[in-house]
Amino acid sequence: DENIANKGLSVFPNPSAGQFYVKIENPVNAEITVMDISGRIVLKQLAENNAGTWQKSFDLTGEPKGIYLVKVLSGGKNSTERVVIE
Numbered sequence: 001d002e003n004i005a006n007k008g009l010s011v012f013p014n015p016s017a018g019q020f021y022v023k024i025e026n027p028v029n030a031e032i033t034v035m036d037i038s039g040r041i042v043l044k045q046l047a048e049n050n051a052g053t054w055q056k057s058f059d060l061t062g063e064p065k066g067i068y069l070v071k072v073l074s075g076g077k078n079s080t081e082r083v084v085i086e
Contacts, residue, residue, distance in 0.1 A: 008024055008074075009072050010022075014083050015084035015085070015086045016086070018060045018062075019057060019059045019060070022072075024047055025053055027047040027048075029074065030046070030047035031045075031046055032044070034058060034060070034071075036064075036067075037069070042060060042063055042068065043058055058070075066084070066085060068082070069081070069082055
């Protein structure tokens with residue numbers, strides 16, 4: 001169930017003017033990939049192991065407006081959230 005997979009991942013504010021935060025609960029060697037809707041990779045980031053909450057800001061202000069996918073691979077599990085840049 002997608003809701004269970006995403007319960008440790010949040011993206012805010014959403015929609016965003018270009019800058020947003022990605023928050024992950026207890027990441028395990030998490031790899032965060034931000035892609036546009038066509039699948040082009042815009043940003044990549046690694047999150048170190050953390051027993052608590054990992055949070056980082058992402059800035060897409062130079063990118064075209066639209067829907068982006070924030071994909072997190074952590075501990076062998078994939079989670080994806082959409083973020084709207086307006």
